Amino acid sequence: MSRLIIVSNRLPALGKGVAAGGLAVALEAALKDRGGLWLGWSGRTPDDPQPGVTLQKLGNVTYAAMDLSAEDVAGYYEGISNSVLWPLCHYRSDLLKYTRADMDRYLSVNAKFASALTEMLEPDDVVWVHDYHLIPLAEALRKRGAENRIGYFHHIPWPAQDLFRAMPKSAKLLRSMLAYDVVGLQTAADARNLRASLDAARPDLEAITHPRGTRIGAYPISIDTKGFAHRARRAQELPRIRELHQRFGPRDMVIGVDRLDYSKGLPERLRAIETLLENHPSMHNRVSFLQITPASRSGIEGYDRIQQEVAERAGRLNASYGTLDWVPVRYINRAFSQSLLAGLYRLSKVGLVTPLRDGMNLVAKEYVAAQDPEDPGVLVLSQFAGAAAELDRALIVNPHDVEDVANALARALDMPLDERRERHARMMARLEAHPVSVWSETFLRDLTGDPP
Incomplete structure (x- = not known):
């Protein structure tokens, strides 16, 4: 069985137990079944963050923590993730605050995740990326030569295609979706909205794709x-x-x-x-x-x-x-x-x-x-x-x-x-x-x- 790699914005709290019903329950169980690695931001913002990751192994699961700078967090997390994508996906375009500098930082942090993961990636690893902070990650990995199966799960709503276009350079993120093998959303309506967004923008996508194509479907998350x-x-x-x-x-x-x-x-x-x-x-x-x-x-x-x-x-x-x-x-x-x-x-x-x-x-x-x-x-x-x-x-x-x-x-x-x-x-x-x-x-x- 191939190794599973989970990538999320933050790592779960280690050594403190897992909240029942939380996402970490299912993901850690899947990791332990296959053996694997979980890559995420450490939560730290040192003045001079060093490249690479800090590894901690618990059983057959390795946790890889990556530091970010304060500027990274301001543009990638507070900027595009929480001041653009979050309000946009929750139908609050009136709260959208977009700057090109923030988008550049969002893409550069995703590139940092991709570079860190590429150093640890093996040819038969399966990669599962989670949530809107990391939409461009598969594209960044493909640019670095990754041919692995890569999936993405979007935990929040996907808005109607006319609303998604309110974000400047929205076609750039839509192009990123086509670098995944499977894109999962919570509901059939969300999946339809994403397909409609892709169909409307397809002439402008020029995607970095892969031979297997991209499957889009509804996978409603649940609890234990x-x-x-x-x-x-x-x-x-x-x-x-x-x-x-x-x-x-x-x-x-x-x-x-x-x-x-x-x-x-x-x-x-x-x-x-x-x-x-x-x-x-x-x-x-x-x-x-x-x-x-x-x-x-x-x-x-x-x-x-x-x-x-x-x-x-x-x-x-x-x-x-x-x-x-x-x-x-x-x-x-x-x-x-x-x-x-x-x-x-x-x-x-x-x-x-x-x-x-x-x-x-x-x-x-x-x-x-x-x-x-x-x-x-x-x-x-x-x-x-x-x-x-x-x-x-x-x-x-x-x-x-x-x-x-x-x-x-x-x-x-x-x-x-x-x-x-x-x-x-x-x-x-x-x-x-x-x-x-x-x-x-x-x-x-x-x-x-x-x-x-």
Whole structure:
């Protein structure tokens, strides 16, 4: 079996355990099965970064850490990756901040990744590249003579082709796609959008290709379903979960868990909670909304603004509706362990997952997996999350329509047990049949051409 090489912007945290349900679970399992190497940025920005990588071997997997300069991070990561590609792929072209200097840096960092990998690459290695930071990597490897099978997985949405053209030099990145053997996206709609972008730009591509051609397909990512369900069952015994259960008492908890990002629809979500309380006085002192939002990227326009807006809106809502013994919204800006989150999901009557645009959204899948099948909660899910294509027994909503979301919340909170069980069972069956291991196995089988 050929060696597998994973390339991502950052390496996983070594020696600290892997978050259940996270991408690293599937990738590290695939690496251990085949033996291989994981190349990524170390997270360090020394004043004088040295070329090459620092290697650390754990079992049959080698981790290769590469340093970047502060200028590299400013142009490649904060610039093109997070101020151009992220907003563009999440349909926020109004936040796009493009400079030619940043694009030059983005391409040069991808060339650094390619040069570092070329030094370690063997002829039969299979290379799997992850996410929008590294779109040009296969092209850079082909220029250095690599004939290996190279795959790419795009974890975030791919926008409509007219929108993608808003990025200057967009044909340059589209050309890079054709250097891959397999390009995977989260949904069939994303795959159609990429094909449409390629078709529209094809006369200008002049791609560096390879004899095998490029396969584009949908590979919806998932979670370690059984592992997460087991974690949620065990979490019921955690002292902190027991304490929270007593604190909430008879009240129904609605939970949201998101990074602090403008794509997650947090202001709209809080408006929906406010609309629920306005339209349904019976929900007063009955419902508590817990929003867990670890801080995301700081210092980038759009992120600092959304943090202030969400905090202010949550404060106003509590001031308007809160009482001495009831706080409608608990808004927490910190990360929690996967065990504690699993326990919180299981406690919650409703999981509220309403991004304005999301590639997949694994919180939706984790919420379903965490439920007690005898008394499950209800998932309220944005139609613009990739997960909506699979979890069709959720209450699907338009996150821009706060009345729609508020009505879905009211319906979820009053839903009969039989209907809750039926909806949960259908979604859980889907997750059990398509765990994250199936996602990685399917992609790698298509990339390598191995039989099922």
